[in-house]
Amino acid sequence: MQDPDYDVVIVGAGVSGCATARELSRLEAHVLVIEREEDVCCGTSKANSAIVHAGYDARTGSLMARLNVEGSRLMPSLCESLGVDFMRIGSLVVCTSEDMLPGLEELRQRGVDNGVEGLEVVDRPRLLELEPSVAHAALGALWAPTAGIVNPFQLNVALAEDANVNGVSFRFNSRVSGLSRDDGGCWHVSCSTGDVTCRAVVNAAGVHADELHNLVSADRLAITPRRGQYYVLDTTAGNHVRHTIFSQPTALGKGVLVTPTTAGNLLVGPNAEDIADKEGTDTTAEGLAEVAEKSSVAVRDVPLREVITSFSGLRAHQPGHDFVIGEVPDAPGFVDCAAIESPGLSACPAIGRMVAGIVRDILSLAPKPAITPWRSSFVSLERATAEEWAALVETDPAYGRVICRCRRVSEAQIVNAIHAPLGARSLDAVKRRTEACMGRCQAGFCTPKIMEILAREIEGVDMSDITKAGPGSGIVIRTDRDGSAGDGR
Amino acid sequence: MTRYDVVVVGGGPAGLAAALSARGEGARSVLVIERDTKLGGILNQCIHNGFGLITFNEELTGPEYAARFEDRVLAADIDLMLDTMVLDVSDDRIVTCVNAEDGLVRIQAGAVVLAMGCRERPRGALNIPGFRPAGIFTAGTAQRLVNIEGLIPGCEVVILGSGDIGLIMARRMTLEGAHVACVAELMPYSGGLKRNIVQCLDDFGIPLLLSHTVTRVEGERRVEAVWVAQVGDDGRPVPGTEVRYPCDTLLLSVGLLPENELSRQAGVELSSVTRGPVVNESLETSVAGIFACGNVLHVHDLVDYVSQEAGVAGGRAGAYADLIAAGKTPRQGHEIALRARDGVRYTVPQSIDPARMADRLVVRFRVGGVFENRYVSVYLDGERIQHRRKSILVPGEMEQVVLKRDELLAHADLSEVTVRLEED
Numbered sequence: 001m002q003d004p005d006y007d008v009v010i011v012g013a014g015v016s017g018c019a020t021a022r023e024l025s026r027l028e029a030h031v032l033v034i035e036r037e038e039d040v041c042c043g044t045s046k047a048n049s050a051i052v053h054a055g056y057d058a059r060t061g062s063l064m065a066r067l068n069v070e071g072s073r074l075m076p077s078l079c080e081s082l083g084v085d086f087m088r089i090g091s092l093v094v095c096t097s098e099d100m101l102p103g104l105e106e107l108r109q110r111g112v113d114n115g116v117e118g119l120e121v122v123d124r125p126r127l128l129e130l131e132p133s134v135a136h137a138a139l140g141a142l143w144a145p146t147a148g149i150v151n152p153f154q155l156n157v158a159l160a161e162d163a164n165v166n167g168v169s170f171r172f173n174s175r176v177s178g179l180s181r182d183d184g185g186c187w188h189v190s191c192s193t194g195d196v197t198c199r200a201v202v203n204a205a206g207v208h209a210d211e212l213h214n215l216v217s218a219d220r221l222a223i224t225p226r227r228g229q230y231y232v233l234d235t236t237a238g239n240h241v242r243h244t245i246f247s248q249p250t251a252l253g254k255g256v257l258v259t260p261t262t263a264g265n266l267l268v269g270p271n272a273e274d275i276a277d278k279e280g281t282d283t284t285a286e287g288l289a290e291v292a293e294k295s296s297v298a299v300r301d302v303p304l305r306e307v308i309t310s311f312s313g314l315r316a317h318q319p320g321h322d323f324v325i326g327e328v329p330d331a332p333g334f335v336d337c338a339a340i341e342s343p344g345l346s347a348c349p350a351i352g353r354m355v356a357g358i359v360r361d362i363l364s365l366a367p368k369p370a371i372t373p374w375r376s377s378f379v380s381l382e383r384a385t386a387e388e389w390a391a392l393v394e395t396d397p398a399y400g401r402v403i404c405r406c407r408r409v410s411e412a413q414i415v416n417a418i419h420a421p422l423g424a425r426s427l428d429a430v431k432r433r434t435e436a437c438m439g440r441c442q443a444g445f446c447t448p449k450i451m452e453i454l455a456r457e458i459e460g461v462d463m464s465d466i467t468k469a470g471p472g473s474g475i476v477i478r479t480d481r482d483g484s485a486g487d488g489r
Numbered sequence: 490m491t492r493y494d495v496v497v498v499g500g501g502p503a504g505l506a507a508a509l510s511a512r513g514e515g516a517r518s519v520l521v522i523e524r525d526t527k528l529g530g531i532l533n534q535c536i537h538n539g540f541g542l543i544t545f546n547e548e549l550t551g552p553e554y555a556a557r558f559e560d561r562v563l564a565a566d567i568d569l570m571l572d573t574m575v576l577d578v579s580d581d582r583i584v585t586c587v588n589a590e591d592g593l594v595r596i597q598a599g600a601v602v603l604a605m606g607c608r609e610r611p612r613g614a615l616n617i618p619g620f621r622p623a624g625i626f627t628a629g630t631a632q633r634l635v636n637i638e639g640l641i642p643g644c645e646v647v648i649l650g651s652g653d654i655g656l657i658m659a660r661r662m663t664l665e666g667a668h669v670a671c672v673a674e675l676m677p678y679s680g681g682l683k684r685n686i687v688q689c690l691d692d693f694g695i696p697l698l699l700s701h702t703v704t705r706v707e708g709e710r711r712v713e714a715v716w717v718a719q720v721g722d723d724g725r726p727v728p729g730t731e732v733r734y735p736c737d738t739l740l741l742s743v744g745l746l747p748e749n750e751l752s753r754q755a756g757v758e759l760s761s762v763t764r765g766p767v768v769n770e771s772l773e774t775s776v777a778g779i780f781a782c783g784n785v786l787h788v789h790d791l792v793d794y795v796s797q798e799a800g801v802a803g804g805r806a807g808a809y810a811d812l813i814a815a816g817k818t819p820r821q822g823h824e825i826a827l828r829a830r831d832g833v834r835y836t837v838p839q840s841i842d843p844a845r846m847a848d849r850l851v852v853r854f855r856v857g858g859v860f861e862n863r864y865v866s867v868y869l870d871g872e873r874i875q876h877r878r879k880s881i882l883v884p885g886e887m888e889q890v891v892l893k894r895d896e897l898l899a900h901a902d903l904s905e906v907t908v909r910l911e912e913d
Contacts, residue, residue, distance in 0.1 A: 448634055
């Protein structure tokens with residue numbers, strides 16, 4: 001019998017898939033990541049609250065609780081080594097009604113049971129000291145100093161780059177349509193860009209993980225896309241709060257959070273709505289109105305007139321409300337990394353370790369003698385000092401040519417994003433890596449300039465071929481009057 | 490640190506006129522800093538005609554209008570820094586900028602003229618629900634793609650908002666072979682110039698749907714359709730009036746926002762109405778020695794007025810720098826408030842020192858709605874000194890009154906000048 005093409009195929013290049021890939025890249029294994037979109041970080045990983053939960057929320061004893069706390073502990077050093085923006089700003093769960101105050105203590109106790117450090121119930125005066133912008137009705141809060149915010153795009157990209165530098169292959173624009181195991185125990189993956197065989201499969205397919213799982217197992221998995229809508233506010237509003245502010249969940253439901261982002265914006269959301277469509281990442285008038293209304297529960301005067309964009313993300317929810325991680329009993333070698341909803345981003349460093357550990361044990365993988373250390377080239381000129389910026393221009397004059405005026409992104413950063421491992425090929429891919437287009441003009445000024453740079457830097461690509469986010473999303477769909485088409489159609 | 494009498498931030502029409510005027514008023518050294526690789530600003534992509542009727546008494550295209558000012562600037566011993574981004578203007582007029590050649594540069598200016606222009610309000614700020622596919626452009630971005638890059642964004646187009654760039658692009662896309670299904674405007678009146686509605690929509694049979702808005706965007710990867718609905722008096726979509734327009738492109742012309750990030754850093758006071766600096770008769774901001782003009786001050790309809798206004802700001806900046814260079818302290822005058830009332834949304838300037846003003850001062854303003862057969866009146870405290878009948882006043886057309894220095898000085902103990910609309 002022929003050897004399989006790969007030891008491991010990971011389906012899905014979100015944070016879970018890429019964290020797993022990075023861990024596996026430390027082992028003697030041939031690994032392939034298959035992603036249906038044109039880039040990493042195109043599903044749930046790009047559309048979430050971008051926070052690192054402390055870990056008091058999940059049910060004690062659950063996988064969520066364990067991996068959240070562990071992930072939150074690993075996150076600072078992981079981000080530091082990868083060059084990813086992370087800030088440990090702490091979070092507050094704000095209580096606004098007298099009869100709910102005991103709930104804060106319960107939450108604290110659960111956090112202690114989960115292993116969260118530093119939790120403290122604070123009274124109103126201390127709360128106002130910590131966070132002057134809380135609602136007038138605020139009575140107290142649970143203070144979690146270990147909570148943080150992370151740049152999810154950078155994290156996902158850097159995990160993938162590191163994995164790639166250490167030997168993991170990636171295939172984009174590739175859909176898995178079938179999966180079967182032959183008598184010899186070899187997995188056959190039917191893929192739109194060519195079938196592959198492997199010894200183990202990791203199912204990190206996000207909201208589609210149930211479809212993949214149900215191809216191979218009689219024990220059904222059901223993932224419901226639970227949509228959450230958000231507002232992004234301009235950096236002028238980024239200092240409205242200093243910490244991630246949650247409103248205490250009540251009988252009437254979970255509130256929305258208000259938090260700064262690592263890029264200096266203010267993020268407000270999400271609501272929660274179970275939908276049928278796994279591609280339903282559209283926003284709705286009702287959903288956005290709900291977020292706007294709930295934004296004022298815990299924080300006062302949220303400057304919603306500073307909104308620069310809104311978006312929806314889908315949580316991969318399953319009825320048991322816990323992560324589903326492990327080898328599927330009736331499908332040896334098929335490992336689920338499924339139902340990774342909140343706090344999945346917080347937990348991803350731990351998820352990667354756990355899943356890779358399972359695969360290692362199944363395949364008896366040995367560690368690699370040496371790995372190539374990797375640190376991504378993300379730079380923020382917005383936060384750089386004048387001297388730091390000047391020094392960068394010394395190394396590469398293109399740092400002195402500002403392309404995105406709102407976020408102060410230079411040509412050098414865009415060129416670096418294109419030529420990095422698994423480099424950017426679309427406007428959105430450039431955006432995730434550099435923050436260009438993320439500012440207040442929302443790509444109005446820099447779109448043509450970034451198209452020019454992409455066309456110049458990528459062999460065989462013309463400006464009219466440039467897409468927003470891969471095939472079918474061409475920026476221009478005609479190049480001249482006779483109607484000859486660009487890439488978009 | 491390099492020193493200049495006057496540093497102009499922005500090399501568009503406002504910056505060029507300001508630089509020329511500063512030089513003409515005696516500034517010995519003038520520097521224009523422009524972020525693009527060439528002068529002219531947004532005029533470079535405005536290849537339609539209609540510019541310069543007032544300034545040159547002829548119809549020019551945008552690039553032609555810009556070239557006339559550029560030629561004068563090049564002949565006037567004015568320094569240029571192109572492809573250079575200004576990062577900071579401090580309240581003591583130190584300008585920090587960066588470019589590929591010089592890296593980070595700090596410049597001490599005697600006076601600064603802010604001429605950064607404006608940007609377009611993006612889709613995100615409107616909270617239009619739906620997907621976020623390719624195919625949604627601000628009208629100005631589409632204009633650049635078509636006119637500068639030679640690329641045509643789409644074939645079947647819906648335009649939201651009837652600002653002038655949207656109207657111009659309705660015509661432009663039609664001329665390039667696209668079909669423009671409609672222009673939807675939230676307000677019961679257009680935000681653009683009457684002449685543009687006639688020449689860009691009516692002449693091409695493009696419907697203008699007043700009191701309409703886009704309520705949904707369809708298409709995950711590229712726009713496939715937009716839904717357009719009527720809005721009621723409360724500005725909200727009327728249920729049951731939604732019409733689906735299959736299309737691949739949505740252009741937005743829903744407002745221009747002065748780009749005042751640098752002004753804010755410098756501590757310049759901004760008006761919540763114009764979103765530009767609050768200025769006095771010299772177009773000087775709340776920070777001494779920092780002046781503003783053009784679309785960064787308030788959004789204009791006609792570039793000719795931008796040039797006129799910038800001439801004032803540049804001249805006053807030159808004079809200010811002259812005093813500073815001579816070691817003199819510019820006089821702090823007595824400022825009289827200029828108030829917008831009764832249908833007048835704002836005035837520029839917002840205050841006047843009669844001692845410093847020129848013999849004639851042009852006060853520009855916009856109205857807050859459509860008014861027919863009203864009088865534009867000017868009051869010096871309680872005394873009405875102007876009363877001029879206008880058959881129609883609309884928000885899309887900038888208006889002006891002219892104040893005479895003699896009249897203001899003749900009015901004893903003047904505390905307030907008011908511009909208002911009156912029915913009789």
